[in-house]
Amino acid sequence: MKFIRTTNFPFLVSVLYAFLGGIWILCSDKFTYYLTNDPTQLIFLQTYKGWIYVSVTAFLLYLLLNKGWKSLQFEIQSRREAEEELEQSLAHTQVGLRSTVKVIAETVEARDPYTAGHQRRVSELARSIATEMNLPHNQIDGIRIAANIHDLGKISIPVEILSKPSQLSDVEFSLIKEHPLSGYNILKDIAFPWPIARVILEHHERMDGSGYPNGLKGDELLLESRILAVADVVEAMASYRPYRAALGIDLALEEIVNNRGVLYDSIVVDACLRLFNEKGYELQE
C-alpha cells in the first residue's frame, strides 16, 4: 500500500495495462488457435476474450476512479475541518474583541456618563445610516463598534474641562481637539477586523479639509469616518451639552443640509435625512 501511495499510481496502472494489452494482442490469437480450429468455438473464445478485456479495463478504471474519489473526499473533509476551526477561532477572537470594546465603553462611562450616552446614541444613528446605505453587514458592525467608543480619547482630558458649564477657552479647546489622536493611540495596536482606530482618528475630519487633527479631504477619509462624522454632529447638536441647552434635531439636520458636500459626505447626509424625514427615526434617550 505504501508503494501505491508513494508512486504515481495512475501512471503505474497505465503502463501495466499497456504492457499486458500488448502481450494479449501478440499471444491471444495464437493461443485460441492452439486450443481449437473449430470456427464456432473460435467465435466463443473471441467473445470470452472481449469479456475479459472489458472486465480488466473496468477494474483498472474502478481502481483509478476510486483512488481519485477517496483523495477528493479526504481533501474536502480536511478543508471543511480547517474552515470550521478557522470559524471557531474567528468567533472566539470576535467575542474577545467585543468584550474589549465593552470594557472600554464602560471605562468611559464610569468616568464621564455624558460622553457614554453620546457614544451610544451616535453608534445607533451611525449603524442606521450605514444600514440605510445598504452597506455590507460586517462593515456596519465595524461602524457601530467604532462609534460606540469614538470619544475614548477624552479619558485623557480633565473632567472639569469636559463638564465645564461655559464656553471653552482656546487652550481648553486645543486639549479637546487631541482626543481623536489619543483614542487612535490607545487602540492602534489592537487587531480589530475593522479599521476602528483609523475611524476614531478621522471622526472630526471634514470633506473640505477643514477638520482636525490632520485636515484630510474627501476620499482620503474612510467611508466609515464620514458616516461617523455625520452621526456625531447630528447627535451633538440635537442633545444637551454641559455648556448649552439642546439645539434640537431641526437645527442639527439644517447643519448637515447646509454643509452637504462641503463638510459632510452628500450620500451620507442624504441617507441620514431619509431616516429622520421619511422613516420617522428618533435619537435614543
Ligand SMILES: [Fe+2]
Ligand atoms: Fe469626538
